Amino acid sequence: MTIKNHAIAPALIALLAALALAACSGGGEGHGEDAGHEAPAHTSSSAGLPNGNVGAGETLASTKGEATGQSCVDCHGSEGNAPIDATYPKLGGQYADYLGHALQAYRSGDRDHALMSSQAKGLTDQQIADLAAYFASRESQLRDLHNVH
Structure with missing residues (x-):
C-alpha cells in the first residue's frame, strides 16, 4: 500500500x-409533511411493524377503545406525559420500537394487564405502528432511574 x-x-x-x-x-x-400528510416517524421496526404515521397515531391516541371505553390519553395523559396514576408509565418520547413491542405483547397476551390487554387486543399492526410513532414523537419526560432520589 x-x-x-x-x-x-x-x-x-x-x-x-x-x-x-x-x-x-x-x-x-x-415531522415533515408530504402532500399534506405527515411523514412516517420511523422507516423500520424491530417489531416487524409497518411505518407509523404520527398524525394517525395522534388521532388514535384520543379515540375511545370499545373494550374499555378509554383512550390512551385518558390514562397516560396529554401526549403521554401525564398519567392519571403514578404506576402508569409516561409514553411521550419513548422509543417507538419499545412501544410497538409492548403493544404487540399486550395484544397477544404475552404481557398481561387488565386494561392494556383489552385495549390492545383489537389493534392492527398499522394502528400499533401509528401509536408508537405518535408517542415517540412527543417531548420526553422520561428519566434515568439512576438519578431518582
Whole structure:
C-alpha cells in the first residue's frame, strides 16, 4: 500500500460512516409533511411493524377503545406525559420500537394487564405502528432511574 492510499482511507471511512448515520436517521426528524400528510416517524421496526404515521397515531391516541371505553390519553395523559396514576408509565418520547413491542405483547397476551390487554387486543399492526410513532414523537419526560432520589 502506498502513502497516497493511506491518506484516502480515513476520508473513505468518514464518508462511509456519514452515509451509515444518514441512512439510520431516516433523513430527518420524521415531522415533515408530504402532500399534506405527515411523514412516517420511523422507516423500520424491530417489531416487524409497518411505518407509523404520527398524525394517525395522534388521532388514535384520543379515540375511545370499545373494550374499555378509554383512550390512551385518558390514562397516560396529554401526549403521554401525564398519567392519571403514578404506576402508569409516561409514553411521550419513548422509543417507538419499545412501544410497538409492548403493544404487540399486550395484544397477544404475552404481557398481561387488565386494561392494556383489552385495549390492545383489537389493534392492527398499522394502528400499533401509528401509536408508537405518535408517542415517540412527543417531548420526553422520561428519566434515568439512576438519578431518582
